[in-house]
Amino acid sequence: MSSLSTKIQDVFNEPACEENRGKDAKARKKGCSKPLTPGAAAGGCAFDGAKIVLQPITDVAHLIHAPLACEGNSWDNRGAASYGPTLWRTSFTTDLTELDVVMGHGERKLFKAIREIKEAYGPPAIFVYPTCVTALIGDDIEAVCKRAAEKFGLPVVPVNAPGFVGSKNLGNKLAGEALLKHVIGTVEPDDAGPYxxxxxxxxxxxxxxxxxxxxxxxxxxxxxxxxxxxxxxxxxxxxxxxxxxxxxxxxxxxxxxxxxxxxxxxxxxxxxxxxxxxxxxxxxxxxxxxxxxxxxxxxxxxxxxxxxxxxxxxxxxxAAYRPRLEGKRVLLNTGGVKSWSVVHALKEIGIEIVGTSVKKSTVEDKERIKQILKDDNHIFEQMAARELYAMLSECKADIMLSGGRTQFIALKAKTPWLDINQERQHPYAGYDGMVELVRQIDLAIHNPIWRQVREPAPWDCQPTVREELPSTKSETATLHVVQEFAGTTADDFGEC
Structure with a gap:
């Protein structure tokens, strides 16, 4: 664990980060992310972050050395797309039990799992991920991976990012460290060129x-x-x-x-x-x-x-969309690079940005937003669900772009919503992607369903009847109802 602590401190001391350079030595050691709260998801742990960065490497076998519950649904990882190899979609885990933990069978079970994957699938490499359990019991992942690589003649890469060490963003960086240490630079290409x-x-x-x-x-x-x-x-x-x-x-x-x-x-x-x-x-x-x-x-x-x-x-x-969307108001509840890049993209076609979150955004990201919007009042660090709902229900935005976590706030406020985060179904990058993004915004805003759902429910529109209907349930009363409504017109009913 000492080597892992050294790696974590190295990541916190990132000199390429302008915000990090401005801190004193004590503040720098704490990193940028808030500490995890025990029992809370906190947007993902370090293991989750490492898996997000490395799993889209499609021809590699990703082996989770942990109890079964630590492995998630590999098929639905962040919506990353690929063609060709599908091995990355297969879940591999050592499936440690309480008995394995007590008896110390973890390292032996890991070595056996690596051998089985090599024999059954023959991947070019195997990535091994310890989690909280295997890190706490002291399994020497790096030693097992080194021994397996020598024995089976293929790279076995330890990704030392157990969940308890920090946030998802820290796991992203630890995954990058694993690539630097064990992967990048290990193969010399024979076709390197100037482009x-x-x-x-x-x-x-x-x-x-x-x-x-x-x-x-x-x-x-x-x-x-x-x-x-x-x-x-x-x-x-x-x-x-x-x-x-x-x-x-x-x-x-x-x-x-x-x-x-x-x-x-x-x-x-x-x-x-x-x-x-x-x-x-x-x-x-x-x-x-x-x-x-x-x-x-x-x-x-x-x-x-x-x-x-x-x-x-x-x-x-x-040009076909500009007359329909110019002046429309968008609330952007996302973060990171999308907090400024999407803002810039939407303003290019005349859409007004009424607010954008800067959660997970760097200092450089925030400066770019200020330059684009020319107003700090439209920038918020994090907006509570109640505030989001109030803003949308008061019709201060025509549409909200966000991730799936906040879609139900928009739906409850009867406001159009479009997924802009990793679960999205449409690509928005490049020239064609920008056209697709605008097309999807146009479809969402002008969908006739929103006009319908904002109208009062049919049972809230009570008819105005000229005579009080009989309260009995006899056939005579039923006939009276039919006769009463047979001669009515639209003017006889109240307005909704």
């Missing part, structure tokens, strides 16, 4: 990166490794030969980007593929970094030509 890049912190949610990769392909830029979205083990192992890198989600893997720059001289920048302007700027910065690293400067001209062509197509498609 190779890495994309870091891109999860390919709903296949979003597949909307961006064709743009890079047209420029002759090869993505050597997209970490972790739809990645392959050998691609990540040879990622140290890329010439440049783009950081999509800095809160997750900023430590990975910085250390790859230090070790292998791979410069990086933080950008976004959300929105037309940000997508174009990301393509420009990628090309500029490649030129600085020795690529032919002619790529800059080709990049501008591609941007001009794609922007013209996208703006033409968006």
């Amino acid at each position: 190779d890049i890495n994309i870091l912190g891109e999860f390919n949610l709903s296949g979003e990166f597949w909307l961006v990769k064709p743009l890079l392909d047209r420029l002759g830029i090869r993505v050597r490794a997209c970490i972790p979205g739809d990645a392959r083990y050998l691609d990540i192992a040879s990622a140290h030969r890329a010439r440049a890198a783009m950081m999509v989600c800095s809160t997750a893997l900023i430590n990975l980007a910085r250390k790859m720059e230090q070790r292998w001289d791979i410069p990086f920048f933080e950008g976004s593929f959300y929105g037309i302007t940000d997508t174009s700027e990301a393509l420009r910065q990628i090309s500029q970094l490649l030129v600085k690293k020795g690529a032919d400067p002619e790529i800059l001209g080709r990049t501008e030509a591609l941007i001009a062509e794609e922007e013209a197509i996208a703006w033409k498609k968006l």
